[in-house]
């Protein structure tokens with residue numbers, strides 16, 4: 131059985147009275163169009179007229195629009211409102227999951243497709259589209275990546291496939307090859323195909339119908355086949371009109387300031403909302419539990435992997451040494467004060483190491499190191515359209531990405547903090563023994579643990595407070611890292627900015643958490659109390 135046998139289902143897409151406004155620019159006004167089942171339809175138009183926005187509307191990828199893009203009217207697939215997870219999208223950037231092999235990319239799509247996915251094996255699908263199965267995804271050539279992106283979409287087996295600028299940036303010969311690949315795919319798998327492009331020349335030969343997105347009429351205008359040869363003449367004046375409009379400056383300083391203030395309020399209210407939705411996202415509602423668990427493992431490795439553990443152990447080692455060594459070294463009038471204060475100093479050190487120093491230091495380091503790693507990972511996925519790709523396979527990023535990130539931080543923050551604590555504690559012991567040869571480990575143990583009388587055989591007093599502030603710190607760091615990663619990314623500089631923002635806000639957040647906790651936590655504590 132070939133893949134074609136299973137994938138004959140296809141869809142009719144309709145655009146009804148659709149109006150789209152981007153910023154202040156009206157792109158479409160009550161536009162109508164239909165894309166017939168099993169046909170290849172091109173949407174052409176000059177640069178910047180709204181083709182990509184239209185494609186996102188058909189794919190149901192409206193989450194990233196924000197306030198900047200507003201739309202009214204309907205886009206339907208087989209009579210139902212278009213939602214993400216229905217139409218497959220072959221993105222211009224391909225949006226492959228580089229951390230997965232080509233076979234795993236296909237298996238992921240099949241798992242997300244569930245009952246309606248292609249029943250052809252991942253290896254067969256790859257062979258049919260001539261994609262090497264054993265080369266890492268990130269090492270594939272441009273053409274192989276494109277074929278893998280198509281293969282992955284076919285494995286999910288959606289009723290329609292949208293191609294976003296499939297020939298952009300290619301020379302005419304390669305452009306024709308891509309057009310042939312799309313035509314072959316269409317012949318074999320019979321999907322309704324919509325191609326959004328400004329490259330009319332390469333793709334016209336494979337089209338059944340062509341719409342022009344006319345920026346003056348703000349309509350999708352179908353061009354009769356006899357008129358196709360005249361499309362280039364029609365597009366040229368439209369392109370110059372679009373350029374002229376784009377050159378008009380329309381935002382003054384006051385408006386820019388107002389936008390910034392508005393965005394500040396939005397960011398604050400979004401943060402509150404994020405905390406609330408974060409609690410809901412703790413539930414692992416995964417479309418495919420196997421791939422959800424893999425995502426959890428991915429983020430667990432990122433947050434609590436060997437380098438993170440070593441990093442925290444190093445911090446424990448340094449803080450254990452520094453606090454113990456310098457506390458006794460710089461004691462004023464040592465000969466008189468030390469015999470009097472030694473026991474109490476050890477108690478204070480033991481108490482502060484467990485309840486204050488190490489938790490604060492660890493949470494700051496985790497917020498900076500692990501928060502930055504997660505934002506960079508999510509930011510890269512957002513910039514490379516992998517987050518959109520997840521949506522087109524019917525996954526909600528809040529569950530597929532945020533849930534594993536939350537759990538990785540809820541597990542990782544205490545784990546890493548305890549690694550740092552035990553390192554600090556034993557470093558402190560060794561430092562004390564080396565600098566106080568007259569006292570043994572028993573003595574150190576007796577007094578340094580005096581303020582932490584045991585709560586159970588393994589846990590010390592104040593464990594409840596400690597774990598609470600670690601979990602609150604980890605939870606907030608996860609939300610901040612995820613939200614910054616998911617903010618719109620138009621360039622790699624946006625990814626870097628979001629990483630910096632996570633380091634800033636997550637470290638500040640954990641400091642505030644520890645400060646607020648300390649207001650209540652130590653209220654009834656008698657320092658050095660027995």
Ligand SMILES: Nc1ncnc2c1ncn2[C@@H]1O[C@H](COP(=O)(O)OP(=O)(O)OP(=O)(O)O)[C@@H](O)[C@H]1O
Pocket residue numbers: 152153155157175176177178179180181182183184195198199327328
């Ligand atoms: N997030 C956004 N915020 C504000 N304006 C946007 C946003 N995204 C797109 N636009 C504007 O909407 C218009 C249409 O953008 P779109 O990317 O859909 O054009 P396009 O026809 O696909 O162009 P191209 O062929 O160059 O890719 C452009 O003027 C663009 O600047």
